[in-house]
Amino acid sequence: MRIHRHIIDYAKDKHRHQSGVVHNKGWFFGLERGGDGTRHRLRIQTILQKPRPEFSARLHVGGGWSETPFDTHLTILGSGVYLGIGAGSKLAEKLSRETRHKYEGRDISIAIHDGSLWWKVWTHNNHWESGEFAKWRDSHTDINPLDRVLGRRRYWYEDESTALIAVAMPEGIYPVKATLQRQKFGRPKVKKRTESWVVDVDAPKGIPYRVDHSGGWKGDRVYGFGVSLREKRDDWTVDAKAAIEAWVLRQRADTGFRKPDPVKDPA
Numbered sequence: 001m002r003i004h005r006h007i008i009d010y011a012k013d014k015h016r017h018q019s020g021v022v023h024n025k026g027w028f029f030g031l032e033r034g035g036d037g038t039r040h041r042l043r044i045q046t047i048l049q050k051p052r053p054e055f056s057a058r059l060h061v062g063g064g065w066s067e068t069p070f071d072t073h074l075t076i077l078g079s080g081v082y083l084g085i086g087a088g089s090k091l092a093e094k095l096s097r098e099t100r101h102k103y104e105g106r107d108i109s110i111a112i113h114d115g116s117l118w119w120k121v122w123t124h125n126n127h128w129e130s131g132e133f134a135k136w137r138d139s140h141t142d143i144n145p146l147d148r149v150l151g152r153r154r155y156w157y158e159d160e161s162t163a164l165i166a167v168a169m170p171e172g173i174y175p176v177k178a179t180l181q182r183q184k185f186g187r188p189k190v191k192k193r194t195e196s197w198v199v200d201v202d203a204p205k206g207i208p209y210r211v212d213h214s215g216g217w218k219g220d221r222v223y224g225f226g227v228s229l230r231e232k233r234d235d236w237t238v239d240a241k242a243a244i245e246a247w248v249l250r251q252r253a254d255t256g257f258r259k260p261d262p263v264k265d266p267a
Contacts, residue, residue: 004030010045020050041086043068051077055112060125061096062105064089069105100129115144115152151188157198158182163237167207167244171260177202178240180232197229199240208260209251220260222251 010024018024029042059072068084069092075081096105107125111118118140123133142148161180166173179200186193206221227243229236251257 004028004032018049021047022050023048039086041067041084043082043084043086045082046080047075047082048079051079053113054078056080056109057111058107058109060105060107060109061092062089063093063096063103065103066092066105069093098124100132112143115142115147116140117143146187150190153185153187156184156193157200158184160232161236163240165237165241165244167203167241167248169207169245169248171208174203174205174207176207176244177204178237178244180229180236180240197232197236199227199229199243201225201227201244207248209248209257210255211257220257222248 006028008026008028010026011021024045024047026043026045029044031040031042054075054077056073056075060070062069062071066089068086069089070087071082071084073080073082092105098104098106101124104124104126106122107120108122109118109120119138121137123138142152147153159179159181163178163180165176165178167176179202181198181200183196183198184193185196201224203221203223206219206223208220209222210220212218212220225247227240227247229239229243233239
């Protein structure tokens with residue numbers, strides 16, 4: 001019998017580090033028994049970060065296809081503990097398997113965020129067939145009194161004007177469709193709402209904006225995003241072009257981007 005152990009400090013990984021996180025470590029344990037080569041794994045991750053109004057608890061049961069047939073977590077104010085158990089796959093399959101979802105486990109969870117209480121009661125985490133489960137088994141309810149009485153705060157958008165803009169980057173030009181929108185924010189039952197101006201950006205060919213650490217399947221391009229404008233001017237496209245280019249350059253600086261994949265350069 002052999003026991004393996006290693007620790008990863010995610011907080012020191014520049015690609016995984018998140019703002020506000022002061023501690024993020026993962027402990028990995030492996031038990032290997034001789035003879036039949038059976039392996040069992042245990043993964044524990046602890047996160048400590050700047051408090052935020054969130055609570056969540058989850059139990060997920062998978063199957064033999066999963067590295068951790070059983071996994072669970074508990075977070076309070078954004079900080080918490082995550083646990084994954086890489087053993088008991090046969091038991092997990094008996095508890096979770098369903099012919100219509102052969103390779104999906106089931107989920108029990110409860111969470112509080114965005115002013116609502118959310119829950120899942122032994123449902124499939126990703127998708128299910130229409131009418132398969134009663135609606136109450138995967139639902140939520142507002143717990144903020146203002147949300148219940150006046151409605152949840154939301155955005156409304158009104159299109160004002162549209163223009164084609166050539167976005168200039170050091171390596172070339174990228175055409176985008178820019179739509180100037182009046183943005184309103186408030187509650188449905190309250191007449192007074194905050195107004196501002198935004199530009200919705202549609203880039204059909206994509207604009208390289210980040211380092212792709214996925215090996216190619218995620219790509220380095222963005223195809224749609226939005227930017228804010230301080231005010232609406234008659235020549236708003238000048239401000240929009242500057243805001244779009246600044247947004248892309250800022251994303252490049254934050255991710256350490258240097259040059260786009262030459263294979264994907266626009267013709």
